[in-house]
Amino acid sequence: MDSILLPNEIEMYIDTMSPQKMQNLGSHQWLEFHQRIQKLNQEALIEVSALKEEHVKETLVCFGKVPILVHEAVLISIWKQKVLPQLLKLEPCPETTIVAYSVLYHEAVSVALLELVLFHPNCCETLEDAAADLLEYSCSNVSQLLSIKPIDPPLNEKSEKEILRQKNNLSFEIGIRCLTIVRYLAENLDGLPVSTKSKIYGDYDVPILFTEILSVAPWIKGNQIYTGGKWRDWDKEQLGQHEAQVWLTLRQLLLDNECSKYYSLTDRHRAQLAKLLPLLTPTLLDQLSPLIELKHWLCRLSVMEKSASQPKPLLIETILDIKEAILKQTEGKWKTIAKKQLSNIFPVERETLHEIAGKLSDAYNTEFLEKFDEAKGDAKCAGCGKDAIQRCSRCHKVWYCNRECQVNHWNEHSTNCSP
CATH class of the missing domain: 1.20.58 (Methane Monooxygenase Hydroxylase; Chain G, domain 1)
Structure with a gap:
């Protein structure tokens, strides 16, 4: 599958990444940022599935921007808990939910991109202090899997119910992805702050x-x-x-x-x-x-x-720098933030809606998603052709369903297996 971003576009998008502010969610500037994160995620998917050089991952590591993805996930997590309920009190029956859904989806996109790039140990190491926030965030979302279940859309669904259903379903998807993120953190504990190991066990x-x-x-x-x-x-x-x-x-x-x-x-x-x-x-x-x-x-x-x-157990005090910074910045003024965001999250002007729809249509790129679903299929075992769940730990290019198939296939694979 062809790339959707050129190398210089990837570098420009990542180089200009900066942590977003709670007050700006839903604004035109934020929509532009959301569009870029979504395109980076799509490009990273293409690179992984096509076994290309992972330019998105390497650039995120090079510019030290992986912690920003953690920041975005934590930011939206706080927003949907604190601000979204206030917005729905101010506007219980919004005419359109497209921007509200985009804010919720921004969290899922950030987590999806984290899941892709944290497969690599050098990417985990660049988390540094953000590892504590990511671990707390991931475990919190995993624990939600004990109670939440995906909900199918009913007929004649009201807008408020639609937002809450989308929030629930995205929380399920995020929790599932966080299972993998916790695994990557567990496998790379030696390269993370000691407090991370203490917290994961304690x-x-x-x-x-x-x-x-x-x-x-x-x-x-x-x-x-x-x-x-x-x-x-x-x-x-x-x-x-x-x-x-x-x-x-x-x-x-x-x-x-x-x-x-x-x-x-x-x-x-x-x-x-x-x-x-x-x-x-x-x-x-x-x-x-x-x-x-x-x-x-x-x-x-x-x-x-x-x-x-x-x-x-060894107890080490951990400060969640990202979460604490967001809470300090907002000062708990959730209702005030909701009032300022109301026109951005639930726009009513037709021209504004057309402009937003154009931006989001380009960001979500449904044609790409359809092609990707057709092209990727499920990973197949190189030994027997069955569905596979493990990649070769050396080259990360070939999949296997179990250890026996990997051993039997080694004579053939060894000539092409290189880190």
Whole structure:
């Protein structure tokens, strides 16, 4: 698929990126910024799917702009909790919801781009202090998967109900993407501030959170599984991509050499983690063989005698710089901000609506989305042709459904496998 941005456009878009202010959401200047983030996300999708040089990722790293994507996600998260309810009180039945949806969608686009680029360790390292905000944000959104479910649009839906449904459905998609983001943070803890490791085991207790997520399996709905942003038919055996991310995160955290230093295995932890053993079925282990080590660890844990004294986790105070800066800037004046934003979020003038529609049509580029859905398909195993969930960790170009296929295919792949 052809690129939609030239290299100099990518560099210009990223070089001029700056954190947006709460008061400016929905303005013409903000719509221009949203359009650029959306195009960068589309270009990054093309580069990954076509196995091209990942120019968007490299430029974000080079200019140190990855933390801005975190800022945008946190900003909209606060906006939809604090300002959107005030806007709907001021205008309970808005004539159009196109701008309000774009603000909500901006969060999803920022998270989608983060999910793409954080696959690379050097990108995770550029987060620096923003890693704390990203971890808190991601775990908060993952925890929402325990309760929220996607909602189908009903007939004759009122505008207020439409916005709340869109908010709910985007929260589900963001939570699903955050599963992958937490995995990437877990795999690159050595390159992040020490406080991140302390928080992932301590305050957010990701091992227990992800155990609960597995028990709920929000990516499953009857005979369908959520993958690639869509609900697809499921044979009840094939391992889904999102479930794989959860298992790999648990394996990474629990088998980490420093797990015992940060994670106190209390009676509660043992009881919760024991729920994982029945889920580690032979079918699952065939599809994701690294989990065999995790099963052995859990078996040892179940028969291990309790320690006389549990190690205390290392507690390090963490300041959420991005979130604190946004809250300080807004001073809690949510109603005042809502009044100023009302005409931008719910515009009524026909000329303004036409101009906004033109900008957003160019940003969302439905023709691109249709072509991309047709072209990308599901990743296929290079060994057997089945749906694949793991990329070669060396070249990141070839996909496999399990370890056995990767080993059998190595003689053929080794000649082309290069970092």
